[in-house]
Amino acid sequence: xxxxxxxxxxxxxxxDNALVLAQRLGEWTGKAPVIxxxxxxxxxxxxxxxxxxxxxxxAGEVEDKGRDEDKLAFLRDASDFxxxxxxEQPNGxxxxxxxxxxxxxxxxxxxxxxLRRSQDARVADIAGKSVKEAAYHLERSSDWIVxxxxxxxxxxxxxxxxxxxxxxxTGELFEADEVDRLMGELGVGFDPETLRxxxxxxxxxxLEDATLAIPAAGHMQRGGKQGVHTEKLGYLLAExxxxxxxxxxxxx
Amino acid sequence: xxxxxxWEVFIRSQHGLAHKHVGSLHAADAEMAIRNARDVxxxxxxxxxxxxxxxxxxxxxxxxxxEALFEPANSKVYRHPTFYPMPDEVKGI
Numbered sequence: 325x326x327x328x329x330x331x332x333x334x335x336x337x338x339x340d341n342a343l344v345l346a347q348r349l350g351e352w353t354g355k356a357p358v359i360x361x362x363x364x365x366x367x368x369x370x371x372x373x374x375x376x377x378x379x380x381x382x383a384g385e386v387e388d389k390g391r392d393e394d395k396l397a398f399l400r401d402a403s404d405f406x407x408x409x410x411x412e413q414p415n416g417x418x419x420x421x422x423x424x425x426x427x428x429x430x431x432x433x434x435x436x437x438x439l440r441r442s443q444d445a446r447v448a449d450i451a452g453k454s455v456k457e458a459a460y461h462l463e464r465s466s467d468w469i470v471x472x473x474x475x476x477x478x479x480x481x482x483x484x485x486x487x488x489x490x491x492x493x494t495g496e497l498f499e500a501d502e503v504d505r506l507m508g509e510l511g512v513g514f515d516p517e518t519l520r521x522x523x524x525x526x527x528x529x530x531l532e533d534a535t536l537a538i539p540a541a542g543h544m545q546r547g548g549k550q551g552v553h554t555e556k557l558g559y560l561l562a563e564x565x566x567x568x569x570x571x572x573x574x575x576x
Numbered sequence: 577x578x579x580x581x582x583w584e585v586f587i588r589s590q591h592g593l594a595h596k597h598v599g600s601l602h603a604a605d606a607e608m609a610i611r612n613a614r615d616v617x618x619x620x621x622x623x624x625x626x627x628x629x630x631x632x633x634x635x636x637x638x639x640x641x642x643e644a645l646f647e648p649a650n651s652k653v654y655r656h657p658t659f660y661p662m663p664d665e666v667k668g669i
Contacts, residue, residue, distance in 0.1 A: 358580070360601050364615035464611060471604070 330506040331444075332387045333406060334513055336396070337503075337549055338435075339379030340407035343397055344557070345428060346372035347564050351415055361418075364464065368425070371457040378450045398568035402557045409548040410493035412557040416486065419479070422468045423486035429462035430526050431497045434519045443511035466530045473534025480535065487531065488539045495544025498523070503549075582631040583609040585616075587623035595627050603628075 349369035356362035380393040391399075410428060415421045436458050439451035472483040498520040500508070507513030531538055547553065567574060580602040586595035598617050603609035609628040618626070637645060653659050 358602060360603065360612040360616055363619075364612065367615050367619065467608070467611070471608075 325502055325506055327506070327510060328386055328388075330503045331512060332383055333503045334507050335379050335383035335386060335447075336406040337408075338439075339376045339383055339396070340405050341411050341428070341432075342372040342379065343376035344405070344407045344560065345411040345425075346370070346376060347560055348411065348413075348415055348424075349421075352421070357418055365421075368461050368464070371454075371461065375450070375454045375457070378453070382446055382450065394568070398565045402553050402561055403551045405548075405553065405557060405561070406551060407548055407553075407557075408493070408496045409545050409554055410490065410497070412548070412554060412560060413490060413493060414556055416489075417482060419472055419482040419486040420489070422465055422472065423483070423490050425461065426465035426469050426530070427490060427494050427497075427527070429458060429465045430523050430530075431494075431519060433458045433462050434522055435514070438514035438519070442513065447512060469530050469536070470534040473531070473536040483534065484536050487536060491539035492543060492545050496546045496548060499546060499549075501549065580604050583613075583628045584631050584634060585609075585613040586627040586629070587613070587617055588625040589623055590621075595625065598622075600631060 346369040349365050349372070352365045353362060353369075356365050376397070377393050380396045384391045384393060384396055410424060413420075413424055433455065436451040436455040439447055440455060442448040442451065469483065469487075472479040474480070475483075498516045500516050504513060504516055508515045528538055545554075582600055583603055583606075584600050585598050587598050588595045601609065601612050601616055603612050606628060610626055613626045613628055617623070649655065
């Protein structure tokens with residue numbers, strides 16, 4: 325695999341993670357449990373859209389086939405998306421949304437921190453701009469895990485169910501494939517395996533604070549990074565892409 | 577969520593010297609109130625510092641006492657610096 329091909333895939337993964345999660349968070353707008361949370365969730369979504377734009381713009385330049393951030397976001401089909409399965413999982417109840425966010429944030433902060441030291445100046449720059457936002461997201465999602473886990477009997481039960489249900493989508497974050505390996509060797513990216521222990525330590529610490537049990541090890545789902553998604557992504561993209569598909573080139 | 581107390585939010589802006597009341601919000605405790613204030617009231621780079629205080633902890637003057645509290649000051653013009661004529665030689669006032 326050539327450097328540019330691998331880099332294009334790598335950038336799509338980073339951009340699609342942020343884009344798909346932002347779209348999910350946007351689904352809460354207008355119906356979050358309280359107005360303060362409505363705004364905070366939308367803020368997080370907007371931060372992630374900002375990150376997605378930077379990654380996808382660079383991806384389009386690396387690919388060099390005339391696709392900009394909008395073409396990549398609105399005109400690719402599900403099998404061309406490279407986000408991990410975790411971020412496409414539905415919002416569920418508020419505990420499900422928080423568990424998904426916490427697992428992702430705890431990874432994203434470390435991934436962006438590693439990418440700040442990338443040999444690729446553009447990657448390092450985007451990561452440097454994004455890492456402070458990600459750190460705030462992690463503070464917020466950790467806080468909610470503890471509040472709900474160590475809250476009422478019902479919130480504890482729902483939070484435990486949420487961290488258990490989503491656990492099987494976390495393995496993929498740490499599995500290296502050909503793209504990861506090449507990017508690691510070239511000093512552009514990092515070895516995802518190296519994030520596993522620090523991520524696990526943090527997750528354990530927060531879940532313990534929240535009086536929640538660490539989910540039992542079990543079978544892990546994978547495939548998102550290679551374009552094999554759950555059926556849920558298709559519905560998400562239908563909503564995200566409808567306008568550009570129905571009215572190609574439409575602008576504000 | 578209905579039992580979450582109301583908090584008053586005060587923000588010190590980039591060049592402001594004092595915290596200014598900007599609004600209120602609901603939160604379970606002070607820590608959450610600070611986070612919520614950050615997300616609700618500082619989205620456009622408004623502030624460098626946030627204070628939150630439980631609305632219930634604020635003691636306010638009663639509107640009915642307005643005259644007794646504030647009216648006496650009206651007749652005391654000498655409390656304003658403009659009451660005193662300044663010599664022309666004094667600069668920078």
